[in-house]
Amino acid sequence: MFQKTDFWIGLAVGAVAGIFGYRFMQEREQQMASLQAAPAGEIPVAELQRQKEELEDLIAAQEAKKG
Numbered sequence: 055m056f057q058k059t060d061f062w063i064g065l066a067v068g069a070v071a072g073i074f075g076y077r078f079m080q081e082r083e084q085q086m087a088s089l090q091a092a093p094a095g096e097i098p099v100a101e102l103q104r105q106k107e108e109l110e111d112l113i114a115a116q117e118a119k120k121g
Contacts, residue, residue: 088101 085101088098
């Protein structure tokens with residue numbers, strides 16, 4: 055079983071997916087904590103800046119697809 059390359063490839067892919075999933079969940083938890091710590095109706099400037107940059111990246115990707 056451990057001598058088959060398919061096993062090792064699957065194990066490596068699973069480990070990489072797990073690492074990325076874990077990092078994604080950690081980032082989301084930090085975002086939620088920062089939003090909950092802010093007064094009602096007020097989002098921290100750093101979070102707004104991050105969202106702005108993410109939207110600009112998405113817009114640039116869409117424009118690159120069209121052009």
